[in-house]
Amino acid sequence: MRFALALLATTLCAQTYDIVIANGRVMDPESGLDAIRNVGIRGRTIAAISASPLQGRTTIDARGLVVAPGFIDLHSHGQDDENYRYKARDGVTTALELEVGVSPVTPWYAERKGKSLINFGASSGHIPARMKVMHDQGTFLPHDEAAHRAATLTEQHETEDLIRKGLDEKALGIGLGIAYVPFATHPEILNVIRIAADRKVPVFVHIRSPGALEPGSVTESLQEMIADAAITGASIHVVHITSMANGQTGLMLEMMAGARKHGLDMTTEAYPYTAGETRLDSAIFDGNWQQQLGITFKDLQWVATGERLTAETYAKYRKDGGFVILHSIPEEAAREAMADPDVIVASDGMIFNGTGHPRGAGTYARVLGHYVRDEKALTLMNALRKMTIEPARRLEAMSPQMRLKGRIKVGADADVTVFDPARVIDKATFEKPNQYSEGIPFVLVNGVLVVRDGKLVEGVKPGVGVWSGP
Numbered sequence: 001m002r003f004a005l006a007l008l009a010t011t012l013c014a015q016t017y018d019i020v021i022a023n024g025r026v027m028d029p030e031s032g033l034d035a036i037r038n039v040g041i042r043g044r045t046i047a048a049i050s051a052s053p054l055q056g057r058t059t060i061d062a063r064g065l066v067v068a069p070g071f072i073d074l075h076s077h078g079q080d081d082e083n084y085r086y087k088a089r090d091g092v093t094t095a096l097e098l099e100v101g102v103s104p105v106t107p108w109y110a111e112r113k114g115k116s117l118i119n120f121g122a123s124s125g126h127i128p129a130r131m132k133v134m135h136d137q138g139t140f141l142p143h144d145e146a147a148h149r150a151a152t153l154t155e156q157h158e159t160e161d162l163i164r165k166g167l168d169e170k171a172l173g174i175g176l177g178i179a180y181v182p183f184a185t186h187p188e189i190l191n192v193i194r195i196a197a198d199r200k201v202p203v204f205v206h207i208r209s210p211g212a213l214e215p216g217s218v219t220e221s222l223q224e225m226i227a228d229a230a231i232t233g234a235s236i237h238v239v240h241i242t243s244m245a246n247g248q249t250g251l252m253l254e255m256m257a258g259a260r261k262h263g264l265d266m267t268t269e270a271y272p273y274t275a276g277e278t279r280l281d282s283a284i285f286d287g288n289w290q291q292q293l294g295i296t297f298k299d300l301q302w303v304a305t306g307e308r309l310t311a312e313t314y315a316k317y318r319k320d321g322g323f324v325i326l327h328s329i330p331e332e333a334a335r336e337a338m339a340d341p342d343v344i345v346a347s348d349g350m351i352f353n354g355t356g357h358p359r360g361a362g363t364y365a366r367v368l369g370h371y372v373r374d375e376k377a378l379t380l381m382n383a384l385r386k387m388t389i390e391p392a393r394r395l396e397a398m399s400p401q402m403r404l405k406g407r408i409k410v411g412a413d414a415d416v417t418v419f420d421p422a423r424v425i426d427k428a429t430f431e432k433p434n435q436y437s438e439g440i441p442f443v444l445v446n447g448v449l450v451v452r453d454g455k456l457v458e459g460v461k462p463g464v465g466v467w468s469g470p
């Protein structure tokens with residue numbers, strides 16, 4: 001009798017899983033688990049991971065598929081429904097705008113609350129704060145005042161106040177794009193990094209300049225960050241290392257490893273492409289960009305039309321303003337960054353009305369399909385580590401929410417990506433970026449299916465804001 005009751009209780013309990021992901025190859029980079037398991041989800045939480053069968057109201061047959069933590073993108077400029085749809089189809093369950101960041105912070109989160117397909121968040125941005133204080137007319141990136149002159153001391157203090165206000169409103173650290181504000185002095189930047197150290201939050205930085213040309217090389221630019229980290233004790237994350245370093249990517253990775261070895265908290269990220277993207281009317285193109293980047297007009301591709309530029313079209317479009325793709329990153333550099341276990345995968349993506357760089361739609365599937373399966377540049381487990389637990393760890397000292405993400409374990413958020421390791425691949429191209437990745441049939445955000453049988457689920461908005469602090 002007692003046995004029968006216990007059995008009944010077990011059966012009833014087993015039936016309470018809302019969703020069971022059955023018989024998949026569960027891969028969890030934090031614990032190293034790589035085995036066939038059944039995952040039981042209750043509400044928004046992973047409630048069971050079991051070798052024996054589980055019963056649920058909905059069962060997903062994951063035989064032959066990998067069940068991984070949902071991917072976490074630390075660098076996602078596209079923060080609207082159009083972009084969240086591409087992200088979800090690429091396996092991303094949390095997309096964060098940390099490089100440029102936002103200012104003010106509270107309304108930005110409020111606009112997305114209850115309306116977002118995937119989890120979202122942003123840093124308190126130096127760029128938007130400085131643009132506001134200096135009355136820059138640019139949209140998104142500085143265009144005139146903030147791009148082309150130094151800030152007065154008063155303007156610097158007002159900018160710092162706005163950054164602090166954003167942190168008071170629980171933004172995820174500080175965003176910094178020095179290359180877009182080239183007249184920001186070294187002391188101005190150091191003072192921003194001091195704020196991060198005081199508040200114990202990381203800085204996410206697009207460093208001062210790219211390339212090998214001295215003075216103003218990428219080496220010098222990374223050394224500025226290493227020095228500021230050593231001076232202040234701040235944690236510093238350097239964004240898109242390959243598009244800054246190009247042929248010197250190996251040297252930059254070695255420099256950062258050395259800084260870490262000597263006690264500094266420095267990390268970096270890259271996307272799996274041989275081209276970058278930015279605004280043609282930004283300060284990136286003010287100086288000797290051809291020498292710095294080792295490219296010329298034909299290596300620039302105008303996003304709106306897909307055409308390669310000439311000296312004439314360059315001059316015209318720079319005046320008009322808009323996005324441009326820079327074919328500047330050697331394949332060797334992209335591959336080296338993908339293979340390095342310490343380099344986080346991040347997209348830097350933004351799709352606008354179907355146009356943009358393919359990284360906005362294809363980054364994660366491209367790493368899994370192209371670099372892991374086809375090129376064998378890294379193992380599947382290492383790739384997942386760079387997409388899940390490593391970005392979670394980068395944020396979790398300031399954001400307790402991130403301690404429950406990037407993991408398949410009992411008690412973690414049910415942000416889960418289920419993909420076919422034999423089929424997963426990016427479809428977005430430079431000519432046609434608006435194409436969903438393939439081979440990712442199921443994606444869950446906070447226990448809700450957002451991709452089912454390879455299609456987006458309409459009408460669900462389970463994404464929540466990710467904040468710093470409790």
Ligand SMILES: [Zn+2]
Nearest residue numbers: 099206239240
């Ligand atoms: Zn950038």
